[in-house]
Amino acid sequence: MRYTNIAFYTFILAFALFAAGCVKPYEPPEVLNASSLLVVDGLVQAGGQTTIRLSRTRRLTGGDTAVKETGARLEIEGGGARYPLTETAAGTYTAAALPLQTGTGYRLLIRTAGGVDAASEFVTVKQTPPIERLYWEQEDGFASIYIDTRDPQNNTRYYRWDFEETWEYRAFFEAVFRRKEDSIVARTPDEMRYVCWRTDPAPNILLGVSTSLTQDVVQRKLITRIKTATPKMAERYSILVRQYALSREAFDYWQILQKNTEQRGSLFDAQPAQLRGNIQNLSNPDEPVVGFLSISSVAEQRIFIKRAEIVDGYKAESVCSVQIVPGDSAVYYLKRLQLEPAYFITGGGLAITRSSCVDCTEQGGVTSKPSFW
Numbered sequence: 001m002r003y004t005n006i007a008f009y010t011f012i013l014a015f016a017l018f019a020a021g022c023v024k025p026y027e028p029p030e031v032l033n034a035s036s037l038l039v040v041d042g043l044v045q046a047g048g049q050t051t052i053r054l055s056r057t058r059r060l061t062g063g064d065t066a067v068k069e070t071g072a073r074l075e076i077e078g079g080g081a082r083y084p085l086t087e088t089a090a091g092t093y094t095a096a097a098l099p100l101q102t103g104t105g106y107r108l109l110i111r112t113a114g115g116v117d118a119a120s121e122f123v124t125v126k127q128t129p130p131i132e133r134l135y136w137e138q139e140d141g142f143a144s145i146y147i148d149t150r151d152p153q154n155n156t157r158y159y160r161w162d163f164e165e166t167w168e169y170r171a172f173f174e175a176v177f178r179r180k181e182d183s184i185v186a187r188t189p190d191e192m193r194y195v196c197w198r199t200d201p202a203p204n205i206l207l208g209v210s211t212s213l214t215q216d217v218v219q220r221k222l223i224t225r226i227k228t229a230t231p232k233m234a235e236r237y238s239i240l241v242r243q244y245a246l247s248r249e250a251f252d253y254w255q256i257l258q259k260n261t262e263q264r265g266s267l268f269d270a271q272p273a274q275l276r277g278n279i280q281n282l283s284n285p286d287e288p289v290v291g292f293l294s295i296s297s298v299a300e301q302r303i304f305i306k307r308a309e310i311v312d313g314y315k316a317e318s319v320c321s322v323q324i325v326p327g328d329s330a331v332y333y334l335k336r337l338q339l340e341p342a343y344f345i346t347g348g349g350l351a352i353t354r355s356s357c358v359d360c361t362e363q364g365g366v367t368s369k370p371s372f373w
Helices: 002-022 248-262 327-337
Strands: 038-045 050-056 073-078 081-089 092-095 105-111 117-120 131-139 142-150 158-170 177-180 183-186 195-201 206-209 217-227 236-246 279-281 298-306 323-325 340-344 350-353
Touching: 038 105, 038 117, 050 073, 131 236, 131 298, 142 236, 142 298, 158 217, 158 248, 177 327, 177 340, 183 327, 206 217, 206 248, 217 236, 236 248, 323 327, 327 340, 327 350
Parallel strands: none
Antiparallel strands: 038 050, 050 092, 073 081, 073 105, 081 092, 105 117, 117 279, 131 142, 142 217, 158 195, 158 206, 158 236, 177 183, 236 298, 323 350, 340 350
16 A cells, blocks of 8 residues: 555646646737836825836846836826926935826826827725724734724725834944044044934835725734834834725726736646736827826824833844954954954954944945934
8 A cells, every 4th residue: 555655646736737738838929029118106195205117027047137218298187287307316206295086087198208198097096084093913923013993974984904014123242443445434423323213115016995994994904913022122113004085997907907917827726817907008099008097195103012012022142253463453354355344352362253243334324323213
């Protein structure tokens, strides 16, 4: 019986390898040879700053990188008026709070530097209800962050969220000296690299719906989960969550985008679907524009998690070794080994280590404390 099982599993493995070798990737020429399509990403915010980003699609093969669409002219049109947007960074166009009227239709007009015209459909303003509660719970080694929200008027039903995480962390050594050419000098306050703050955007698309409920209520929507034993929780962590009201059409668009970007990887995952937005290329109607224009107010809320609030939280492990060198030849060793001063030894000598152990910015953060901290 034992040998029969071995033979059976050997056959299955051989068949799987044979089948895998027979699968030929499908590479449709219309995808590989498609022209660079215009991508519109952003939100017209009622009561706040509007930000629209323009770029071009890249091919699936060839190693192309996305190209920002610069030099375009953008306007919001509606209610008998037009409001221009200003390019504040490459491919990023903004406008201060616009006097948009609830119940009035507005659309986005685009003219690229190359003379291509595009326009969205007219979209009415959606009012986003406030976030009822943003909170966290420690569960099985994770900090799980949840949100509760409701619309007493039962007008929203379709929701989207995004967030920004900010956390404080520290270098392994607090180095107060640095190497400067052929000497070791004290760091000025602006040169200290011990405490940093890092901010990252949400990696995933977060959607919610309450159409199956009598009341327009969303409860215990999981926003994200963070391992409590990671450096994010080493000192202090903060998350800012933004909430958007969507139309049914916008929800469908974001749901397809979510499936296309997050649920692929196996035969049993959702297969890629064509994105149909509400923006049209007026110069060439046969060439699609990727993007969906929404207009809504934004509700947001922030919470903090302190290290002292976490049970069995992060414990720093020493990954930064030091080498002790004589004080009178410290500069020689620093230059030769490309290391940095960590601390002086009582009675003489200098401990030197890798720059990443004394410079927190090498982990992606900045030394400027955020205004909300």
